[in-house]
Amino acid sequence: MKAPILWLEDYVKINTPIKQLMWNLTEIGLTCESYETVDNKPVLDIEVTPNRPDWLSITGIAREIAFLEDSEMALPSSKKLTNLDGSLPIEVSLDPKLASAYAGVTISDITIEPSPLWLQERLKLVGLRPINNIVDITNFVMFELGIPTHAFDYDKFLTKRLKMTLSTGGEDFESVDNISYKLPKDAIIIKDKNRVIDLCGIKGGANTGISQTTKNIFIHVPVYHPVLIRKTSQTLKLSSDASYIYERSPSVFLVDKVLTRVTDLVSQYAGGKPSCLVNYPPKTLKQKREVNIDLDDLNNFLGTEILANELIKMLKRIGFATTISGKKIKCQIPDHRCDINIKEDLYEEIARLYRYNSFSKTLPGGNATQYQIPYSYDREFEILLKNMLSSAGFFEINSSALTSKDTIIKANLNLEIHIRIANPASLEYEYMRTSLLPSLISAVRANTNAQELRLFEFAKIYLGPVDEAKEIYKLSAVSCDLDFRELKGVIDFLLDRLNINDIEIKPVITKRGIWHPTRAGIIEKGDLEIGIFGELHPEVLRNFSIKKDLLAFELDIRSLKKLVSPSIFKPLPKYPPQIEDITLTIRENTQLGKIIKTIKEVEMVNNVYLVDTFGNFVTLRLYYSHPQKTLSDQEVEKIRKQVLKEIEEKFQAAVKS
Amino acid sequence: MREEIINTKNTALAQIMDAVAEEELERLRIEYLGRNGKINNLLSRIKELDPSERKNLGSLINESKKTIEDAIKQRINEFTSKSISGSEWFDLSIPGILPRIGNLHAQTKVLTKILDIFSFLGYRIADGPEIEKDYYNFEILNFPKDHPARDAQQTMFFDTTGTKNKPGELIPRTHTSAMQGRIMEKTKPPFRVVVPGRCFRYEQVDASHGVDFWQVEGFAVDEDIRFTDLLGTIDFVLRELFGQGVKIRFATTFFPFVEPGVDTYISCTACNGKGCGFCKRSGWSEVMPAGMIHPNVLNACKIDSEKWRGFAFAIGLSRAVCLKYQIDDIRILYNPDIRILKQY
Ligand SMILES: [Zn+2]
Secondary structure, three states: EEEHHHOOOOOOOOOOOHHHHHHHHHHHOEEEEEEEEEEEEEEEEEEOOOOOOHHHHHHHHHHHHHHHHHOOOOOOOOOOOOOOOOOOOEEEOOOOOOOEEEEEEEEEEEEHHHHHHHHHHHHOOOOOOOOOOHHHHHHHHHHHHHHOEEEEEEHHHOOOEEEEEEEOOEEEEEOOOEEEEOOOOHHHHHHEEEEEEEEEEEEEEHHOOOOOOOEEEEEEEEEOOOHHHHHHHHOOOOOOOOHHHOOOOOOOOOOHHHHHHHHHHHHHHHHHEEEEEEEEHHHHHHHHHHEEEEEEEEEHHHOOOOHHHHHHHHHHOOEEEEEEEOOOEEEEEOOOOOOOOHHHHHHHHHHHHOHHHHOOOOOOEEEEOOOOOOOEEEHHHHHOOOOOHHHHOOOOOOOOOOOHHHHHHOOOOOHHHHOOEEEOOOOOEEEEOOOHHHHHHHHHOOOOOOOEEEEEEEEEEEHHHHHHOEEEEEEEEEOOOOOOOHHHHHHHHHHOOOOOOOOOOOOOOOOOOOOEEEEEEEEEEHHHHHHHHEEEOOOHHHHHOOOOOOOOEEEHHHHHHOOOOOOOOOOOOOOOOOOEEEEEEEEOOOOOOHHHHHHOOOOOOEEEEEEEEEEEEEEEEEOOOOOOOOOOHHHHHHHHHHHHHHHHHOOOOEEEE | OHHHHHHHHHHHHHHHHHHHOHHHHHHHHHHOOOOOOOHHHHHHHHHHHOHHHHHHHHHHHHHHHHHHHHHHHHHHHHHEEEEEEEEOOOOOOOOOOOOOOEEOOOOHHHHHHHHHHHOOOOOOEEOOEEEEEEEHHHHHHHHOOOOOOHHHHOOOOOOOOOOOOOOOOOEEOOEEEEEEEEHHHOOOOOOOEEEEEEEEOOOEEEOOOEEEEEEEEEEEEEOOOOHHHHHHHHHHHHHHHHHOHHHEEEEOOOOOEEEEEEEEEEEEEOOOOOOOOOOOOEEEEOOEEEEEOHHHHHHHHHOOOOOOOOEEEEEEHHHHHHHHOOOOOHHHHHOHHHHHHOOO
């Protein structure tokens, strides 16, 4: 909402410097972070929250300034319309479901001419182009009082019996600015005979618009149903100052005042005599306009010690009449406020006018949560994993959860399982990602010049279909400087720290996909898949223009969480182990992991490490030990024999001769 | 043999005298005096000799051993006294070799700090779906359908073709407040909960907007929670997070799910409110919208609003990270350039 200081000063004197005024307004709810200068005159730019349609008017803002400045506001007078001559009869058949309040008047013998300069100046300051006195006055009053009005050329009506109704859909309508529309269903319209003469609350019709030759007019002030206006405005993708106000449910109690104000200005600046009145006051709502509060409850809610007499005085200054009996205060809601319905609404009103910044600051007493809550999250585990990767030289990145079709295809992922946004802000952010790897590969690409790159991300992936969507946390990493064994070492280190042992590794075997078909493996424990690691598909790397070798892994957090077990202290061995290196000759295509696993299963073999490989030779370091004694050379000899027998039988491997 | 012993001793002494570093002496010590060293080797060989010679040569070997030992000891002392007497040249300015350690993202660090603060205040951490129902994102939070209050939420919608859901029923959540209903409808007060998470808005990406960004939602429900408790909690949290010197101010605002509604501004972390390039001259930044939970929300979650009261707030995490590190473009948080990641 644009609020020119010049216009505000028609109703209230402003003594506060503009910067301070802006913060004061912000503090009490009219967020004002900037102002612009039009013709050397400052115009405040105020963000009006949707609960306060009364602030979509200059007088509404002036009322708040009057409170801030502790001064009185001068509103335009609003005496009842009298001396109606009845020469221009009019009838409007109304529907309270479409318009909850309505007032209108015919005015005869007006003269169309430019509006007075002071009025033109004010319209220009809020960004409107002056047209003629009648149109300008309706716009001026909308800005002044916050209720839209519209003027018709009375002589262009085909009948004096107008009808407000809902469109059936498909009607042709030409707006006053000569644009043609096909109306959607359920737009509020006014018809004369079978013509649509008003697309209510959005735009008037060209067929009954004000022209240079207009003599007699009909002006109306309706308050329409907000949802109907909003739906029509959204369907047509057409909004106006009027529809913006109507969507926010302006007060139904002001239509008479507004009509009087318009008529006064028309009489003053276009001549003319008011003729016939249409009036549809919102009678039924009038009784409920009270909220009762209890002073103790108020103070208990706010944490304050407000006294009854100061409260009553303050409420009076913003237009609330009160009656008090004991601690109970009955508050009458002023006509311009439709946002106050329950005691909490009034508590906010009181708190904001006392100023939040004058309140003391306390911390809650009472109880902290005593028990486990639903959706509880173990962030310690997340941080444990992140710290482990960081200590292994990996840097954490964050990336968007949304991705593009292009990226999905480049990464050889299945587009079908991706959840799609129907109205993406850009095609770059159209799909929910099903893997963290494309983000990491792109990150490598973004670091073309970096040599020793190790990156990871911890985030959710999203698997469709959307109505049964799965959101799964993954920990993924890429490295351009680690070799296969080193990357696997990172995973081994991670699993070791989580006490997850005895994992199995199976080849990925997919024809396409993001992983290399042979140089990547699935890590499993029992039936549970822990993750995938290895090389990425060369085609994918090519698609992302990556020229380095890239190794990666993606681990499933839920599986890790299921398998993790706490570290239990084991006493150090009392007797030192016997250590020896054995060099074996192995056959081609033998899995070293399996040899080592087999050796480890031999009794009294405590540990086995891979020392070196060379061609078909492999050197292993074996640790023999016994919990109750130091092994003798003869005993070790026996174990060694057992080891060699096992691997001879299973792998046809033998000690290098 | 005698000659061999004397030769060994003389060679050793010559080498000891020539040694230029302490490590070299250690190597010589092992070579001559070690378990398999030359001296032991000689000693083992005297067993083979005539008993008459054994005694003489034995004591010669032991003497030689002592001489070598002393020489080494003396040279070590020389080295040590040289370095401790200050006459040695040693380059202290030589650059260190960095350990190969990675780093956590700024957002992780700031979030950890925030959650620590709330943990101190007795809050539990929760986490929930980002693919959300209209019901939890809006309806239970007192956002009527077709209400302009929804405009500010700039909502995206999922393509629900082929599912049992109507268009618009499933959305990427626009705020972590969606977790209020999910948790409150399953929990009996009193409780205090924080929910960090990703949110999504229909935005054109620029220096201050992202399509997805992070918030930390928090809410507390108890019998006698007061408005000043909310202000005090915000004040405590922001001072812990941004330092005691930060200035904080509150303003009235409107969200359908709170009443009264609060906006929280903190002074710019670069200029402390004076106005500078980083804060685009405003001096202040909105970081923590909040309010007392609207009775309609409590009642919708089957919590009796006559008996219980609560407050709720959300920290714009992405913005908080930017403020903490004086980052003037929110897109930096998604930038994986290693030169940026090393600065966090
Ligand atoms: Zn600044």
